[in-house]
Amino acid sequence: NIGAEEGVIDSDENKVIQNIMKLDNVKACDVMTPRIVAMTAQENMSLKNFYKNDTYLHFSRIPVYADSPEYITGYILLSDALEGLADDEFDKRLVELKRPISFFKEEDSCGHIWEELLKKHEQIGLIIDEYGCFQGIITLEDIIETILGLEIIDENDQATDMQQFARERWERRQKRFRTIVLPKEEERDKDNQ
Template sequence: MILLLFYLFLALFVSFLCSIMESVLLSTPIPFLNVKEENGHKSATTFIKLKNNIDRPLSAILSLNTVAHTIGAAGVGAQATKMFGELYFGIISAILTLLILVFSEIIPKTIGARYWRKLALGSGKIINIMVIITFPLVIMAGYITKLFSRDQNELSVSREEISAMANIGTKEGIFEEKENKIIQNLIRLGTVKVTEIMTPRVVVTVADENMSLEEFLRKKEFLHFSRIPVYSNNIENITGYILRQTVFEKLAEDETNLKLKDICREIVIAHEFQTLLNLWEVLLEKKEHIALIVDEYGGMDGIVTMEDIIETILGIEIVDERDQVIDMQQYARERWNERKAKYKFLYNSE
């Protein structure tokens, strides 16, 4: 009877331990371990090494689990036959199968999948011991798996998975809706083209570089914008941009005869196929706030400002205390529609 209980305990306990370790190993994400490692948990470093070479710990766990099942089942069957005879062998086998299924598969794997946060850090050492115990089997399994698998550098996580995790976090109350919106917008930043958020050419307010500062001041339409592109001869030939603040400073110094080209600044050029992320990096590097978007022929397509990109990330319209108009792009479009209505015949004939 003692041997029967010993083999039963061996089959159930070792298998229970293997199953819970397997579940924790597969359920614990690398980012969670990275956070723990940064907080000084050395056991997290051990677990990360196991995750990065997951074939070895899995081979060790499955090998030990199989050995426990085999020896336990054989031992229980042999002892049960001696004690109760072959007549009850089938019944005992059925009971053992049910016990193994419930107590060494369903329950431990459920526990591991549900409580991996609490079990992860302590599981690394146990799994390492399993790897040492079954080392010959692990090495052999490693050679076998190499025959059927190719070395592929697969991404551990994709943009879509991060997006899905953020959505799940919002549903579970970890993130607020606004935070989730920012995360989703950041993920898309590398795929959204600059043309999707630019202010189109037809509604961009531009100024002639030969215009004097005094003339500039008299045109109220310019006062709505802090940065205004300037052109030479025609709008297709943008030569740079001027700062409204610089105009005011020069006027305060009575330099009214200066022309816009005298205070013109170089403008960043971006092509229509560039992404927002790329343009964002360029603007930060050059410490600029505005970019001219050009088409494949070098003609003006529109403009994008740093504010436009930030608004895209935040998903809101940024307004400061000096803004008289909330949505500048919408304001520009409304002005364009008014101009079309006023000169209806001219625009219909184009």
């Protein structure tokens, strides 16, 4: 803060520095993309069927599972799937393209996850609960957004803020089933401050 007060660094630079210093205080569950909006694929799916579901084509990394979407076994790169299709390997299974994925707990700090992903040269990690069930995904991009205090919009992003999208989707579902009473927008905003 002294650098900003003295005019040595501007306020945006100060914000980034402050966010880096606080990264160990930010938990994975605060920045992850929740499971309900994360796109997953069954690992025994053929490339042909994968390509038919064009929703997958909007994501560069897709977590895969064997028996249940709650238990992710790895992830595939969209580029690997498209390369297989270009080579006419339509019957090839996603499991043949599967890469290992790092697991992190919901309470792990973003600083710890950042270090681990960089050390392993990975872009994506899986967030699990205390029972090992899939809760969400976290990417280096999510952590960079936290550091910069900005939402990075990828050319393939369908929604600019996946956490907000997940919250709105959940609220619509709850409203439809009338199981909760939603606070007015102003009250919710006041509570979030």
